Amino acid sequence: MSSRSILLVDDLKDNTVAGWERSHALRKTATFLGTKLNLGIEMLYVDDLSKESHDLTEIDLKKIQQWKKRVHDSFQKAKSHLPEDASFLLKTGSPSSQIPEVINSERPEFAILGTRGLRGFKKLFLGSVVEDVIRESQRPVLVMGPQALNFKFQPNRKIKILVLTDLQSTSRQAESFAQSLAKKLKAQLTLAHSVGDEIQKKATEELKKKKQTLSEQGIKADVRLLLAEGRLSDSIIKEIQKGPDILIMGTRSRGKTLSAILGSSTRTAILNAKMPVIVVKSS
Numbered sequence: 001m002s003s004r005s006i007l008l009v010d011d012l013k014d015n016t017v018a019g020w021e022r023s024h025a026l027r028k029t030a031t032f033l034g035t036k037l038n039l040g041i042e043m044l045y046v047d048d049l050s051k052e053s054h055d056l057t058e059i060d061l062k063k064i065q066q067w068k069k070r071v072h073d074s075f076q077k078a079k080s081h082l083p084e085d086a087s088f089l090l091k092t093g094s095p096s097s098q099i100p101e102v103i104n105s106e107r108p109e110f111a112i113l114g115t116r117g118l119r120g121f122k123k124l125f126l127g128s129v130v131e132d133v134i135r136e137s138q139r140p141v142l143v144m145g146p147q148a149l150n151f152k153f154q155p156n157r158k159i160k161i162l163v164l165t166d167l168q169s170t171s172r173q174a175e176s177f178a179q180s181l182a183k184k185l186k187a188q189l190t191l192a193h194s195v196g197d198e199i200q201k202k203a204t205e206e207l208k209k210k211k212q213t214l215s216e217q218g219i220k221a222d223v224r225l226l227l228a229e230g231r232l233s234d235s236i237i238k239e240i241q242k243g244p245d246i247l248i249m250g251t252r253s254r255g256k257t258l259s260a261i262l263g264s265s266t267r268t269a270i271l272n273a274k275m276p277v278i279v280v281k282s283s
Contacts, residue, residue: 005040006030007108008082009099009133012045018149022114025149027081029142029276030112032153034083037184039109041086044102046095095129100136110140110278114149115270134251140177140280145270148277153245159187162244164269167193167206174250174280175210181246182219189219192239194226240273248278 008030010023034041091098103111115130134141144151153159163178165171175191182189191210193203207223214221226239240247251266270277 004038005042005106005108006034006037007103007106007111008041008043008086009111009113010043010045013047018116021149022116022144024081025144025151026112026114028152029144031081031083032155037109041082042089042106042108043082043086044089044091044099046091046093046098048092048094096132099129099133103133103141104136104138108139110142111137112142112144112276114144116146134279134281137281140278142276142278143270144276145273147272147274151275159185159246160244161185161187161189161246161248162239163189163191163248164239165191165193165210165250167203170252170282171250173282174248174278177278177280178248179214179217179219181248182221187245189214189221190224190244191221192224192226200225237268237272240269240275244275246276246278247273248280250280250282252282 008026010026011019012023014020014023030041033039089102091102099111099113111133113130113133130143134143161178161182163171163175165175178189178191181187191207193207204225207225211221211223224239247269249266249269266277266279270279
């Protein structure tokens with residue numbers, strides 16, 4: 001991987017219609033951002049060989065090489081929407097451990113991956129792989145949720161970045177990343193915070209300070225206070241439905257359970273957003 005790259009994580013084995021739609025959405029997003037930010041693209045595919053037990057009951061080098069060639073051929077066939085110089089990285093093992101390991105060792109600007117947003121007992125929210133990647137990654141992770149498959153950047157329109165901030169330490173690194181990204185993309189930046197009536201004044205003052213700080217650094221930013229009428233998630237959903245191109249949120253890693261990794265606001269945003277959501281984990 002080059003020193004400045006995007007790591008695109010894709011599932012080359014998902015041949016369903018939804019799988020191809022997700023792959024194309026991921027590739028188009030990676031290509032657009034890679035071009036705008038002057039970043040290379042490396043696609044990562046991780047295959048758990050235990051799933052290939054019917055093919056590899058007796059593992060030998062020749063069979064492994066044949067299998068690797070098939071995967072590389074699949075990448076070449078699926079290279080549509082990616083620049084010609086995009087590279088490919090194949091790993092074997094558990095995707096939940098291998099993807100964060102590559103992210104943390106290669107240190108891309110950020111990683112991109114998609115999720116089907118499965119629900120139920122086994123797939124509480126995003127699925128175990130995305131959950132583990134967000135928890136373990138030391139770099140920002142751009143997630144395209146189930147509602148974002150048809151999202152397209154408009155090349156002739158100024159990019160709009162919305163940052164949902166809690167005005168606490170959880171959001172500091174997300175705000176910093178958003179500031180850097182807005183500068184590079186010459187994007188319109190909006191910071192929004194959702195509160196109840198009792199702390200509106202304090203939150204408004206804090207947002208004004210952040211706006212002033214950004215202005216002093218040459219970044220024109222809007223700030224917005226979302227009034228939490230009823231559930232907090234209601235105001236968040238209304239805000240993201242206004243149509244930003246990129247939504248950025250911070251989250252704190254505090255444990256192994258999903259609820260401890262991603263709060264309800266982040267969960268709501270990724271499942272409802274019709275645009276990419278970048279999750280930046282706090283230290």
